[in-house]
Every structure is written in structure tokens, then in C-alpha cells.
Amino acid sequence: MKPALHAIDANAPPLPYYAPAGHECALFELAWKRRVPLLVKGPTGCGKTRFVAHMAAKLGLPLFTVSCHDDLTAADLTGRYLLKGGETVWVDGPLTRAVRQGGICYLDEVVEARKDVAVVLHPLADDRRVLPLERTGEQLIAPPHFMLVVSYNPGYQSLLKALKPSTRQRFAAIEFGFLPHAQEVAVVAAESGLVPERVAPLVTLAARLRHLKGHDLEEGVSTRLLVYCASLIAEGLPLRDAVLAAMIEPLTDDADVKAALIEVAQAVI
Ligand code: ADP
Numbered sequence: 686m687k688p689a690l691h692a693i694d695a696n697a698p699p700l701p702y703y704a705p706a707g708h709e710c711a712l713f714e715l716a717w718k719r720r721v722p723l724l725v726k727g728p729t730g731c732g733k734t735r736f737v738a739h740m741a742a743k744l745g746l747p748l749f750t751v752s753c754h755d756d757l758t759a760a761d762l763t764g765r766y767l768l769k770g771g772e773t774v775w776v777d778g779p780l781t782r783a784v785r786q787g788g789i790c791y792l793d794e795v796v797e798a799r800k801d802v803a804v805v806l807h808p809l810a811d812d813r814r815v816l817p818l819e820r821t822g823e824q825l826i827a828p829p830h831f832m833l834v835v836s837y838n839p840g841y842q843s844l845l846k847a848l849k850p851s852t853r854q855r856f857a858a859i860e861f862g863f864l865p866h867a868q869e870v871a872v873v874a875a876e877s878g879l880v881p882e883r884v885a886p887l888v889t890l891a892a893r894l895r896h897l898k899g900h901d902l903e904e905g906v907s908t909r910l911l912v913y914c915a916s917l918i919a920e921g922l923p924l925r926d927a928v929l930a931a932m933i934e935p936l937t938d939d940a941d942v943k944a945a946l947i948e949v950a951q952a953v954i
Pocket of ligand 1: 729876
């Protein structure tokens with residue numbers, strides 16, 4: 686089968702809205718054409734998942750998303766034999782479905798997954814493009830319109846949870862950060878329906894709070910939280926209540942840190 690790039694039909698659902706920060710859409714498209722797997726790194730809530738959803742829709746490809754967690758094993762991705770009505774049947778996992786059908790398999794927060802996941806990803810992420818299914822004895826060759834995309838948050842990296850060089854060097858990589866002020870205002874306004882003039886101070890506050898990352902905070906305010914905050918305000922919640930609920934409480938449980946964040950907020954809004 687040919688790559689599905691031009692197979693987008695007029696009745697297709699609209700593209701998920703994505704405001705690019707640079708040339709990442711062109712890079713993604715070229716990587717897909719040349720069968721280069723992609724690693725997207727960046728802090729939580731900065732637009733990585735939205736980017737992948739946007740690109741999958743733009744290229745007319747099915748998207749198989751897996752949110753990785755520390756119990757996720759290779760079998761969760763490839764599949765397993767299950768008992769169904771007294772019979773044992775093989776059921777494909779999401780990675781196997783993506784390889785059989787073609788499309789994008791997106792493994793979100795891949796460093797969280799168990800170590801055996803790397804074993805199935807390696808032959809798929811290099812020029813062999815093969816997924817060996819030991820249990821069924823199959824060797825699936827990925828079709829041209831299959832692409833592997835993984836993401837992770839370098840901020841959470843620890844020695845125990847780091848991608849090994851042998852894994853990361855099988856991917857081209859893009860680093861995501863938060864958008865510049867004016868662009869982030871436009872995104873939050875578009876996503877929440879709050880007018881840009883009322884979004885702007887929230888984005889200014891987010892920038893201040895992001896500076897505290899590493900001192901008192903593990904993570905700064907994400908664009909996702911900004912969208913929540915602006916949506917609550919658009920819905921009628923008073924500004925300060927919305928800021929507390931969506932931009933301060935989710936960041937910390939420490940009373941002193943919270944008091945310091947409230948002080949910063951009061952100085953800005
Ligand atoms: P993550 O980086 O954790 O995958 P998401 O892609 O889920 O983050 O982004 C969180 C939210 O932020 C999205 O649902 C969307 O509302 C908004 N967002 C962030 N960046 C963008 C962007 N560049 N264009 C459009 N929406 C964005």
C-alpha cells in the first residue's frame with residue numbers, strides 16, 4: 686500500500702489545532718517520508734501530544750497512542766494470548782496493530798515503561814523495521830506508512846529512568862519548550878475562548894512561576910494548566926480563584942511554597 690499522505694478526504698474531521706513553534710511540522714513530515722523514527726522531548730503540557738495528533742491527521746494516518754507507565758511491559762505493546770469463550774486467542778497490542786495497519790504509534794513518556802520494551806523497539810526503530818512476535822512466531826515488517834514516535838520529559842530524568850544511548854540514537858529528536866509569550870497567549874485564547882487581553886497576564890504569571898522551577902518547584906506551569914485556568918475564567922470563575930485552582934494548587938502541596946506562589950501571583954494579576 687502507498688503512504689496515505691494524499692488520501693485525506695474532504696469529509697475528514699478537522700485537524701486538531703496546533704500552533705507550531707518553528708519548523709517541527711516540516712521535520713515530522715520529512716522524517717515520516719524517510720522512515721526516520723522521532724523522539725519528542727519537553728516538559729509536561731507543552732504541546733507534544735497535540736503536535737503528534739495534528740501531524741497524524743495532516744498526513745491522514747491512524748494514530749495509536751500509548752501512555753507509558755512503570756508497569757507497562759513489552760507484551761502490553763505487542764499483544765498476548767487471552768482466554769475467550771474457552772479458547773486461547775492471540776490479541777494484538779497497540780504497537781502490533783500499528784505495524785500491521787500502518788500509521789503512527791506514539792509512546793508517550795516512554796522512559797516510564799519497563800526495560801523489556803526497548804527490546805521490541807530496537808529492531809523496529811532502525812533500518813530493519815521489523816517487529817518480532819516471539820509468541821506467535823511472526824516477524825512483522827513495518828509498512829512504509831508506519832512511524833514510531835516516542836516522547837519523554839527530560840525534567841523527570843533520573844539515573845534509573847533514562848533512555849539508553851542505544852535506544853535514543855535510533856531516533857531523530859525534537860526539543861519542545863513553552864511557546865514565546867505572544868504565541869502562548871494566542872494558543873490559550875484559542876483553546877479556552879477567553880479574550881487575548883485577559884489571557885496575557887496569565888501567561889506573564891506562568892513565565893514568572895516557571896522561573897521558580899528547580900528552586901521550590903519540580904515543574905513550572907504548563908500550557909495545559911494555563912488553558913484550564915483561562916477556561917475556568919471564561920466560564921465565570923473569579924480570576925484569583927481560577928489562578929489558585931489551576932496554576933498554584935496543582936504545582937505544590939507545601940504550604941510555604943504555596944504562600945510564595947500566591948505572593949508572586951498577587952504581584953502580577
Ligand atoms: P504534552 O506535552 O504533555 O503532550 P499536550 O500536547 O497534551 O502536552 O498539550 C496540553 C494542552 O496545551 C493541549 O491540550 C492544548 O490545549 C495546549 N497546547 C500546548 N501547545 C500547543 C500548541 N502549540 N498548539 C495548540 N495547543 C497547544
